[in-house]
Amino acid sequence: xxxxxxxxxFRDILDNEELVxxxxxxxxxxxxxxxxxxxxIIVAVSEEFNINIGVDEVExxxxxxxxxxxxxxxxx
Numbered sequence: 001x002x003x004x005x006x007x008x009x010f011r012d013i014l015d016n017e018e019l020v021x022x023x024x025x026x027x028x029x030x031x032x033x034x035x036x037x038x039x040x041i042i043v044a045v046s047e048e049f050n051i052n053i054g055v056d057e058v059e060x061x062x063x064x065x066x067x068x069x070x071x072x073x074x075x076x
Contacts, residue, residue: 002049002068009044013037014058023065041067 003023011019014032026060027033038061042053045067060066 002071003064005048006045006064006067009041009048013040013044021064023063023068025064026062045071051075 003029007019007021010019010021010030014030014037015035016030016032019030027038033065038058042058045051046053049071051071053070055076056068
């Protein structure tokens with residue numbers, strides 16, 4: 001469920017409707033995943049899952065799995 005929602009967020013932000021992500025997907029896997037895209041992802045994730053993501057937590061966004069784990073921890 002979380003991964004499916006993240007995939008839609010990534011597709012929207014990276015402007016690629018055919019994009020497929022896994023928990024092992026990293027920034028290096030997509031040319032458009034730069035610092036600006038990361039900020040957009042953080043905002044979209046915060047809104048979609050109704051959570052607050054602190055500045056110190058942004059550095060945890062190394063791969064999709066780290067984002068999923070952060071979301072899960074915030075929703076508990």
